[in-house]
Amino acid sequence: MFRSTLICTAAMLAACGTPPAPTPPTAPPAPPSQAAVDAHVERARALAGTDLQFLMPVCQPQPAQRAAPGDPAIEQMLQRQIARPAPEPAQVFDNLYYVGSAWVSAWVVKTSQGLILIDALNNALEASGLIEGGMRKLGLDPAQIKYLVVTHGHGDHYGGASMLAQKYGMRVVASALDWQMMETQLEFDSPQWGRPPKRDIAVQDGEKLTLGDTTITFYVTPGHTLGTLSPVIETRAGGRTHKALMWGGTSFNFGKDFGRLDSYIAQTERMRGVARREPIDVFLSNHPGWDGTVENLAALRQNPGARNPYVRGTEGVDRALRTLGECARAQRVRFMLA
Numbered sequence: 311m312f313r314s315t316l317i318c319t320a321a322m323l324a325a326c327g328t329p330p331a332p333t334p335p336t337a338p339p340a341p342p343s344q345a346a347v348d349a350h351v352e353r354a355r356a357l358a359g360t361d362l363q364f365l366m367p368v369c370q371p372q373p374a375q376r377a378a379p380g381d382p383a384i385e386q387m388l389q390r391q392i393a394r395p396a397p398e399p400a401q402v403f404d405n406l407y408y409v410g411s412a413w414v415s416a417w418v419v420k421t422s423q424g425l426i427l428i429d430a431l432n433n434a435l436e437a438s439g440l441i442e443g444g445m446r447k448l449g450l451d452p453a454q455i456k457y458l459v460v461t462h463g464h465g466d467h468y469g470g471a472s473m474l475a476q477k478y479g480m481r482v483v484a485s486a487l488d489w490q491m492m493e494t495q496l497e498f499d500s501p502q503w504g505r506p507p508k509r510d511i512a513v514q515d516g517e518k519l520t521l522g523d524t525t526i527t528f529y530v531t532p533g534h535t536l537g538t539l540s541p542v543i544e545t546r547a548g549g550r551t552h553k554a555l556m557w558g559g560t561s562f563n564f565g566k567d568f569g570r571l572d573s574y575i576a577q578t579e580r581m582r583g584v585a586r587r588e589p590i591d592v593f594l595s596n597h598p599g600w601d602g603t604v605e606n607l608a609a610l611r612q613n614p615g616a617r618n619p620y621v622r623g624t625e626g627v628d629r630a631l632r633t634l635g636e637c638a639r640a641q642r643v644r645f646m647l648a
């Protein structure tokens with residue numbers, strides 16, 4: 311079912327076939343300042359335009375310390391988020407369905423040979439009510455889930471996975487690094503989260519999962535966690551294929567860690583190249599707040615015949631990645647100033 315591919319081959323060949331471009335003169339890096347932070351945030355705001363403003367909270371200042379286990383503020387935040395009424399489950403493409411909550415996403419990819427679930431919400435109760443319940447409302451049988459993809463090793467994405475895997479026996483996919491974290495030492499934990507699933511399939515960067523007529527390509531995009539997976543999914547609408555990038559980890563909740571931020575910035579740049587080459591014209595997230603799902607589901611419901619709001623074009627996907635990159639650069643300068 312899996313085919314490993316060397317994703318950079320095509321790009322490397324293309325690069326080898328052309329003479330090296332002259333290196334442009336680079337300006338010396340500006341010294342860290344609040345003005346530099348503001349400039350990155352302003353660039354992000356301009357890039358987000360009117361259609362991607364939902365990304366702007368990523369630009370808000372983040373604490374230099376990672377939240378401690380059992381932090382009451384975090385527990386209360388989780389409680390509040392889990393208690394929010396969930397949106398109605400919905401079909402968003404011919405082969406893609408939303409069965410997530412108001413805070414965390416769960417996506418179902420329908421193929422000719424069964425279903426692929428992406429993320430499992432906070433715990434068994436949510437997975438049962440929203441994923442199993444939502445799928446049944448949409449006419450999808452949870453017993454047909456062949457794979458469950460965990461985009462990263464935080465409990466809001468894996469919490470319902472053990473229950474689903476035990477009940478239906480699907481294979482569970484994550485990156486090797488995040489399997490290691492889930493097996494050994496969790497970065498975050500909460501009694502409101504289910505226990506991590508048992509280690510199963512570890513995918514490498516660029517590896518493909520083909521089930522029936524649909525292929526998902528996994529990119530390992532370290533930043534939010536060390537092994538964040540950002541899947542690229544073939545979606546279909548009205549006879550057309552749209553490639554969708556799901557950014558697998560968005561916020562900078564890891565504290566003052568320049569390595570993570572540098573990696574995050576580098577991954578936004580790398581994925582811009584992937585998005586151009588593929589080309590990718592749909593930007594998705596594993597939280598509904600980070601891809602416009604809240605507004606998009608409402609728009610799809612009100613006007614099912616209108617243009618699909620998830621299709622942002624390659625230009626829109628590029629702006630989304632640049633916006634995230636500018637927010638990460640702003641945070642980097644803030645940590646330098648702190």
Ligand SMILES: [Zn+2]
Pocket residue numbers: 462464534559
């Ligand atoms: Zn996370």
